[in-house]
Amino acid sequence: xxxxxxxxxxxxxxxxxxRQSEIMQGHILASSSLPPDAGRVSVYKNYKQxxxxxxxxxxxxxxxxxxxxxxxxxVCSNDFVAWELTRMFPSMPVVTIGxxxxxxxxxxxxxxxxxxxxxxxxxxxxxxxxxxxxLQITEIxxxxxxxxxxxxxxxxxxxxxxxxxxxxxxxxxxVGALMGKQSTALALLGQIYEYKELLIVDPWxxxxxxxxDDHVASSDYMKLLKWDYIKxxxxxxxxxxxxxxxxxxxxxxENEVKNINDISFVYLDGNHDYKAVFxxxxxxxxxxxxxxxxxxxxxxxxxxxxxxxxVDEFVEKHNDLIARTVLLDENLAIYFK
Ligand SMILES: C[S@@+](CC[C@H](N)C(=O)[O-])C[C@H]1O[C@@H](n2cnc3c(N)ncnc32)[C@H](O)[C@@H]1O
Numbered sequence: 658x659x660x661x662x663x664x665x666x667x668x669x670x671x672x673x674x675x676r677q678s679e680i681m682q683g684h685i686l687a688s689s690s691l692p693p694d695a696g697r698v699s700v701y702k703n704y705k706q707x708x709x710x711x712x713x714x715x716x717x718x719x720x721x722x723x724x725x726x727x728x729x730x731x732v733c734s735n736d737f738v739a740w741e742l743t744r745m746f747p748s749m750p751v752v753t754i755g756x757x758x759x760x761x762x763x764x765x766x767x768x769x770x771x772x773x774x775x776x777x778x779x780x781x782x783x784x785x786x787x788x789x790x791x792l793q794i795t796e797i798x799x800x801x802x803x804x805x806x807x808x809x810x811x812x813x814x815x816x817x818x819x820x821x822x823x824x825x826x827x828x829x830x831x832v833g834a835l836m837g838k839q840s841t842a843l844a845l846l847g848q849i850y851e852y853k854e855l856l857i858v859d860p861w862x863x864x865x866x867x868x869x870d871d872h873v874a875s876s877d878y879m880k881l882l883k884w885d886y887i888k889x890x891x892x893x894x895x896x897x898x899x900x901x902x903x904x905x906x907x908x909x910x911e912n913e914v915k916n917i918n919d920i921s922f923v924y925l926d927g928n929h930d931y932k933a934v935f936x937x938x939x940x941x942x943x944x945x946x947x948x949x950x951x952x953x954x955x956x957x958x959x960x961x962x963x964x965x966x967x968v969d970e971f972v973e974k975h976n977d978l979i980a981r982t983v984l985l986d987e988n989l990a991i992y993f994k
Contacts, residue, residue: 661728663707663719663742664689666697669734669755674700686726710741723749736760768798768810775814779821787821789849797845804894806838808926808954813842815985819922819950820850822992827853827921827946832910832937833954834859837891839924847900855903856917857895858910859927861888868928914940921946926954934967938991942971942978945993956989 662670665687674685687701690709698704705722708715722728730750733739736757743751772791779787794817802810816839820829829852834840840857847855861884868879888907895903906913910927914937923941927933934953941951958964968989972982983990 658684658729659727660685661723661726661731662687663731663733664710664735664738665701665704666691666695667734670732671697671700673732673734673754685732686722686728688722710738716745719745764802765795765799768802769795771811771814772798775817779818783821787817789817789821789846793849797842800845801838801842804838804841805836807835808839810838810842811986812839812954812988813846815952815988815990816842816846816922816924818985819952819990820846820852822948823921823950824946824948825850825852825921827919827949828856828917829854829922829924830856830858830910830917830920830941831924831926832858833925833927834891834905836887837894839926840891841894841898843924844895844898844900844903847902848898852921853902853919855900856906856913857891857903858906858908858913859888859891860909861885861891861907868930868933910937911940914944918944919946920944921949923949923951924954925951929955929958929961929964931963931967934964935971938967938971942975942993947994948980949993951991951993952985953989953991955987956984957987 662674662685664670665674666689670687674682674687677685682702686703686705687698688705688707689698690707691698693704693706707718707722730752731742732752732754733742734753734755734757736753736759739751739753739757742749769791772794775794776787776791794813798810798813801813829843829847831840831843834857837857840855843855892905895905920941925934925937925941927937938951938953945951953964953968955964956968968991972979972991978993980992980994983992
């Protein structure tokens with residue numbers, strides 16, 4: 658197999674090349690319209706200059722190159738160029754890498770559509786307009802969709818649903834932030850809902866909170882993670898937002914909860930062990946404002962029934978404190994009286 662990487666000068670193409678093993682790199686011929694001695698092109702072991710895809714002699718020159726070098730497929734990071742190449746060479750496989758303009762625009766459009774549907778349903782259900790606009794939701798969904806996280810971007814809809822109903826001006830707490838995907842969503846939502854403060858609580862270290870109900874392979878994987886770096890990324894995401902009433906606290910919620918009061922909303926996404934979830938709910942219940950909500954992530958966790966068992970037991974035991982529970986996809990929102 659021999660691959661032609663074209664165009665080879667943008668970040669996604671260079672990253673793709675650098676990620677490949679030595680063996681794979683030997684099979685890649687890189688090409689763009691830049692001369693062979695231009696800056697970034699020096700990363701490539703094999704490089705050939707070709708015209709820009711829209712220049713008259715492009716088809717002739719690429720055909721000669723493909724034949725001479727025995728190219729079997731083209732790898733392309735620009736979906737606009739990939740589309741042109743597929744049109745020119747219908748029988749040549751063109752593999753796209755990374756996010757192109759078209760896929761990013763489609764992602765934005767689909768978020769916008771879903772936000773409109775959400776707002777319409779919200780208005781029907783609550784007989785009022787939400788504080789947030791569809792465009793604001795779309796922007797938040799789009800921003801967090803580009804971040805790494807062990808949770809879906811669409812969770813933003815659940816946050817909005819809850820924040821619209823929760824007491825305003827209370828504290829919002831995220832338990833378990835990892836790289837800060839949903840922390841970023843909560844910080845962006847903080848600009849709109851103006852909560853008193855956002856507290857992001859995570860120990861960022863596998864030793865402090867080993868997850869015992871989890872699969873062994875997954876616990877081993879947690880030990881591999883560079884927690885200091887993960888924390889740094891989370892901090893960078895948060896500090897880059899306009900909403901600045903944020904505290905990032907490196908601690909377990911079990912140890913930190915004594916310092917927290919007047920909570921309107923908790924996003925509970927920390928240790929998923931039965932014992933940990935039950936203990937955390939038990940400690941947090943004392944700190945909730947009337948009408949406040951704890952969102953139990955992964956209530957229907959496919960890995961184990963640990964979260965569900967803990968939440969169900971808590972809800973049964975403290976039924977007198979609870980106004981209602983609402984299933985939001987695989988998560989359970991507990992509203993307090
Ligand atoms: C599932 S990840 C969180 C994913 C994150 N919410 C996101 O949006 O990508 C679980 C996180 O919980 C943290 N954690 C584990 N035990 C905790 C505890 N007792 N208190 C607070 N955080 C905890 C872990 O360090 C890990 O970063």
